[in-house]
Amino acid sequence: xxxxxxxxxxxxxxxxxxxxxxxxxxxxxxxxxxxxxxxxxxxxxxxxxxxxxxxxxxxxxxxxxxxxxxxxxxxxxxxxxxxxxxxxxxxxxxxxxxxxxxxxxxxxxxxxxxxxxxxxxxxxxxxxxxxxxxxxxxxxxxxxxxxxxxxxxxxxxxxxxxxxxxxxxxxxxxxxxxxxxxxxxxxxxxxxxxxxxxxxxxxxxxxxxxxxxxxxxxxxxxxxxxxxxxxxxxxxxxxxxxxxxxxxxxxxxxxxxxxxxxxxxxxxxxxxxxxxxxxxxxxxxxxxxxxxxxxxxxxxxxxxxxxxxxxxxxxxxxxxxxxxxxxxxxxxxxxxxxxxxxxxxxxxxxxxxxxxxxxxxxxxxx
Numbered sequence: 553x554x555x556x557x558x559x560x561x562x563x564x565x566x567x568x569x570x571x572x573x574x575x576x577x578x579x580x581x582x583x584x585x586x587x588x589x590x591x592x593x594x595x596x597x598x599x600x601x602x603x604x605x606x607x608x609x610x611x612x613x614x615x616x617x618x619x620x621x622x623x624x625x626x627x628x629x630x631x632x633x634x635x636x637x638x639x640x641x642x643x644x645x646x647x648x649x650x651x652x653x654x655x656x657x658x659x660x661x662x663x664x665x666x667x668x669x670x671x672x673x674x675x676x677x678x679x680x681x682x683x684x685x686x687x688x689x690x691x692x693x694x695x696x697x698x699x700x701x702x703x704x705x706x707x708x709x710x711x712x713x714x715x716x717x718x719x720x721x722x723x724x725x726x727x728x729x730x731x732x733x734x735x736x737x738x739x740x741x742x743x744x745x746x747x748x749x750x751x752x753x754x755x756x757x758x759x760x761x762x763x764x765x766x767x768x769x770x771x772x773x774x775x776x777x778x779x780x781x782x783x784x785x786x787x788x789x790x791x792x793x794x795x796x797x798x799x800x801x802x803x804x805x806x807x808x809x810x811x812x813x814x815x816x817x818x819x820x821x822x823x824x825x826x827x828x829x830x831x832x833x834x835x836x837x838x839x840x841x842x843x844x845x846x847x848x849x850x851x852x853x854x855x856x857x858x859x860x861x862x863x864x865x866x867x868x869x870x871x872x873x874x875x876x877x878x879x880x881x882x883x884x885x886x887x888x889x890x891x892x893x894x895x896x897x898x899x900x901x902x903x904x905x906x907x908x909x910x911x912x913x914x915x916x917x918x
Contacts, residue, residue: 553579553581553582553632553633553916554581554582554584554629554630554631554632554633555576555581555582555583555584555631555632555633555634555635556584556586556625556626556629556631556633556634556635557569557573557583557584557585557586557587557634557635557636557637558586558587558622558634558635558636558637558638558641558645559585559587559636559637559638559641560587560588560607560637560638560639560640560641561587561588561590561591562585562587562588562589562590562591562592562593562602563590563591564587564637564638565585565587565591565593565637566591566593566596566597567828568637568719568828569637569719570596570597571720571722571901571905572720572901572904572905572908573585573597573600574597575905575908575909577597577599577600582601583599583600583601584600584601584602584603584625584629584631585600585601585602585603586603586605586622586625587603587604587605587607587641588604588605588606588607589602589604603625605618605621605622605625606618607640607641609779609780610779615640615644618640618644619644619647619648622644622645622648623648623651626648626652626654627652631654632655632916633654633655633656633657633912633915633916634654634655634656634657635656635657635659636656636657636658636659637659637661638659638661639664639677642658642659642660642681642684642688643677643680643681643684644684645658645684645688646658646683646684646685646686646687646688647680647683647684647687649684649687649688650687655689655915655916656687656688656689656690657688657689657690657691657692657911657912657915658685658688658690658691658692659691659692659694659716660691660692660693660694660698660699660702660825661694661719661825662694662698662823662824662825662847663698663701663823664677678705678707681702681707682705682706682707685702685707685708688708688712689712689915690712690713690714690911690915691708691712691713691714692713692714692715692716692907693713693714693715693716694715694716694717694718694719694825694826694847695715695824695825695826695846695847695850696715696850697846697847697850698825698846698847699713699715714907714911716904716907717826717898717899717900717903717904717907718825718826718827718828718831718899718904719826719828719904720899720900720901720902720903720904720905721828721831721832721835721895721899721900721901722900722901723835723895723896723900723901726808726832726835726836727836728835728836728837728892729812729836729837729838730837732815732837732881732884732885732888734815734881734884735769735815736767736768736769736815736877737768737769737770737771737813737814737815738768738769738770738771738814738815738816738817738818738841738873739770739771739772739773739810739811739814739816739817739818739838740753740770740771740772740773740774740817740818740819741773741774741807741810741811741817741819741829742773742774742819742821742827742829743774743775743776743777743780743783744772744774744775744776744777744783744784744786744789745777745780745782745783745784746782746783746784747782747821747822747823748782748819748820748821748822749819749820749821749822749843749863749864749869750784750789750820751784752820752864752865752866752869753818753820753866753869754789754792755866756866756867756869756870756873757770757796757798758792758796759866759870760870760873760874761796761797765797768873768877769799770796770798770799771798771799771800771801771810771813771814772793772798772799772800772801773800773801773802773803773804773807773810774802774803775802775803776789807832808832808836811832811833811836811838812836812838814838815838815839815876815884816833816838816839816840816841816876817829817830817833817838817839817840817841817842818841818842818869818873819840819841819842819843819848820842820843820861820863820869821842821843821845821847821848821863822843822845822863822864823845823846823847824845824846824847824848825847826847826850826851826899827842827847827848827851830842830848830851830852830858831851831895831899833891834851834857834858834888834891834892834894834895835892835895837888837891837892838888839858839859839876839884839887839888839891840852840857840858840859840891841858841859841860841861841869841872841873841876842858842859842860842861843860843861843862843863843864844860844861844862844863845863848860851894851899853890853894855887856887856890857887857888857890857891857893857894858887858891859872859875859876859887860872
């Protein structure tokens with residue numbers, strides 16, 4: 553079987569989809585990955601066919617070039633199945649399918665900054681979704697709230713959709729730390745975006761450190777996404793790091809070591825699909841403090857497997873951090889035990905692969 557996989561980057565594919573790729577390859581399927589190659593994917597997974605294709609965030613000229621190239625690639629490859637991830641590959645693959653009749657599963661991994669902000673692009677994006685999803689065979693959503701929006705707006709029928717456990721997580725790669733030693737060290741991992749709640753978190757940290765400068769440590773791991781309209785100001789962040797003695801790392805291959813040196817992950821997002829960083833923290837035995845945003849609240853059961861604060865609310869972030877610090881270590885450890893159990897029962901990669909396998913067989917045999 554020929555399977556085409558579309559994404560906005562090979563980094564995304566390797567870090568979030570590699571177990572699915574390996575499952576298909578072990579079955580003997582022929583895999584074509586079409587994405588901007590920013591991670592030397594062919595060197596890491598040698599059996600795939602890789603097409604390095606440019607995809608620009610802001611330039612419509614490159615969008616047109618992308619669509620034309622995709623059209624001819626589809627025509628040449630003649631895939632049995634197309635799996636698309638991220639907004640533009642989802643929309644463009646559906647539009648191109650007006651000229652074909654390929655089986656396509658689109659994965660809505662989140663709604664993106666333009667939709668979160670209710671910007672002028674919101675109506676255009678939803679219109680394009682409605683147009684393109686007429687030609688999509690099935691849609692996977694990572695949380696029930698996103699599916700509700702799409703069905704309410706008439707973009708898709710609920711019968712053509714499923715909820716999947718995010719990008720899944722391979723439990724075997726995450727050794728649970730049962731001997732936790734707490735040192736009041738908190739970590740943020742992700743892109744440096746306003747939509748991730750970075751501004752509120754930075755303001756909260758400034759207030760907390762006024763009276764606790766040497767007692768609490770904050771670590772930021774991530775990157776700037778300057779093409780994203782939600783990107784924070786780089787100079788402001790560097791000043792914040794220097795003035796408040798913040799530990800800062802770019803994205804690292806040794807991310808598990810950084811997790812394990814932290815008491816808790818803080819994710820103050822405005823909206824998510826199903827954030828991988830929460831699943832990783834839960835699997836490793838790192839406590840989670842996150843907002844009540846769509847994409848986060850369906851994972852965390854407040855006070856049971858993590859703590860939830862109000863999104864866009866720096867005072868509630870402060871309150872929740874202080875609450876966590878004041879908790880007895882036994883309570884914290886019970887929360888991470890429950891968190892690990894949640895990941896094993898609901899978000900194991902085996903569950904996701906089984907959903908894919910069954911749905912693909914159903915679609916191809918229909």
